Amino acid sequence: MEIKKQDNIRKLLADIPLPRMVKVRQHFDRDEIGDVAGTLRGKLACEEITGRIRPGMRIVLTGSGREITDMNVILRELASFIREHEAFPFIIPAMGSHGSSTAEGQKEVLAGYGITEEFCGCPVRSTMETVLLGHTDDGDPVYMDAFAAGADAVIAVGRIKPHTAFRGRYESGLMKMLAVGIGKQKGADSIHRFGFGPLKDRIPAFADVVMKKSTVLFGVGLIENAFKRTCRIEVIRSEEIAEKEPPLLEYAKKRMPAILFPETDVLVVRTIGKNYSGSGMDPNISGTWATPFGGGGIRKQRTVVLDLDDKSHGNSLGAGMADFTTLRLFHKIDFTALYPNGLTSTVIEPCKIPMVLENDEMALRAAIKTCTGIDRQKVRIVMIRNTAELETILVSEAMAESAPLPEGVEIIGVPEEIRFDKEGNIAE
Numbered sequence: 126m127e128i129k130k131q132d133n134i135r136k137l138l139a140d141i142p143l144p145r146m147v148k149v150r151q152h153f154d155r156d157e158i159g160d161v162a163g164t165l166r167g168k169l170a171c172e173e174i175t176g177r178i179r180p181g182m183r184i185v186l187t188g189s190g191r192e193i194t195d196m197n198v199i200l201r202e203l204a205s206f207i208r209e210h211e212a213f214p215f216i217i218p219a220m221g222s223h224g225s226s227t228a229e230g231q232k233e234v235l236a237g238y239g240i241t242e243e244f245c246g247c248p249v250r251s252t253m254e255t256v257l258l259g260h261t262d263d264g265d266p267v268y269m270d271a272f273a274a275g276a277d278a279v280i281a282v283g284r285i286k287p288h289t290a291f292r293g294r295y296e297s298g299l300m301k302m303l304a305v306g307i308g309k310q311k312g313a314d315s316i317h318r319f320g321f322g323p324l325k326d327r328i329p330a331f332a333d334v335v336m337k338k339s340t341v342l343f344g345v346g347l348i349e350n351a352f353k354r355t356c357r358i359e360v361i362r363s364e365e366i367a368e369k370e371p372p373l374l375e376y377a378k379k380r381m382p383a384i385l386f387p388e389t390d391v392l393v394v395r396t397i398g399k400n401y402s403g404s405g406m407d408p409n410i411s412g413t414w415a416t417p418f419g420g421g422g423i424r425k426q427r428t429v430v431l432d433l434d435d436k437s438h439g440n441s442l443g444a445g446m447a448d449f450t451t452l453r454l455f456h457k458i459d460f461t462a463l464y465p466n467g468l469t470s471t472v473i474e475p476c477k478i479p480m481v482l483e484n485d486e487m488a489l490r491a492a493i494k495t496c497t498g499i500d501r502q503k504v505r506i507v508m509i510r511n512t513a514e515l516e517t518i519l520v521s522e523a524m525a526e527s528a529p530l531p532e533g534v535e536i537i538g539v540p541e542e543i544r545f546d547k548e549g550n551i552a553e
Contacts, residue, residue: 192237303331429447440459
């Protein structure tokens with residue numbers, strides 16, 4: 126689709142002033158695990174875990190559709206551990222409908238995160254075929270990846286963190302990996318049938334069927350700090366996952382980054398993508414909620430997203446929650462990668478297209494122009510690279526001069542004009 130030159134729109138925006146921006150540092154807890162492989166090995170080295178692996182077993186490891194720090198190292202060490210006990214590991218993409226909902230696309234997503242046969246030392250087997258395991262008490266069908274269903278056992282591996290569309294005892298984590306990820310598109314479609322509202326109850330119900338109808342040996346849960354560094358690893362026996370995951374979720378919530386300014390006029394997210402968040406930009410941070418079942422994040426009048434990360438493979442999920450975007454992002458959208466998410470989850474708003482402007486400069490001016498009840502000479506803007514990297518951000522001069530600054534915020538720069546390249550996009 127060709128979009129015409131926007132000369133007339135540029136004239137409408139020409140008089141909209143752009144503020145000077147100031148770099149600030151946000152302070153978060155930096156504690157992390159220095160030796161991830163060694164820490165995991167220490168957690169595995171107990172009879173309660175090693176005794177569950179028998180020689181000759183074919184054991185599945187789950188590979189997430191999110192870019193998780195150290196996930197390839199965790200999978201590599203687990204594969205080595207399994208081989209040491211004379212069993213046979215292999216990895217499957219456990220990501221519901223992501224990766225364009227194709228076997229090749231899901232394997233490509235894992236490879237983009239460094240999860241390959243060469244690095245992990247075991248096969249990566251990808252299929253969208255599933256096996257019907259059974260039904261929940263409400264009669265809903267529960268599916269499992271065909272390779273996983275044909276194996277002798279499963280080890281669930283995943284990151285525990287707040288979900289981007291609902292709240293519950295179990296959000297993103299091991300229970301969700303078993304209930305949704307390992308069920309491929311068909312399983313994800315089944316669990317999302319009633320939308321996100323009931324997921325807080327459906328996730329444990331679906332996961333319970335998986336654990337009763339298949340052999341789940343244990344789970345490996347990772348938690349990241351505000352700098353995307355692994356700060357906690359837990360190896361949990363399958364029968365204890367339901368009990369032990371909720372406290373880990375609460376711990377994860379305390380370690381998440383945030384925009385420490387409670388509100389602004391305009392939020393600018395320079396890059397979105399599935400590698401940063403399942404929602405492209407994490408609404409726990411950006412406040413761009415697509416459902417009424419979550420809450421939190423910065424308050425604002427307008428949201429601008431400028432670009433799509435290549436690791437998202439054309440999946441622009443989340444752009445629909447913005448008000449303005451750019452031609453650069455629009456031309457990167459692969460609708461065959463984007464739409465399976467909305468069709469499976471039943472939430473289509475994040476798949477929509479916001480107002481498309483020629484470049485970054487016009488998108489920023491448009492966002493400021495459409496804010497109401499503000500002094501445009503003192504517009505408040507927060508600009509972030511993405512919702513995963515929040516130690517240093519930019520705020521407009523008016524926000525930097527406000528007193529008092531939020532706790533944990535330190536000014537580290539001086540007011541500077543926003544620099545644009547010859548295409549009208551923000552220069553590094």
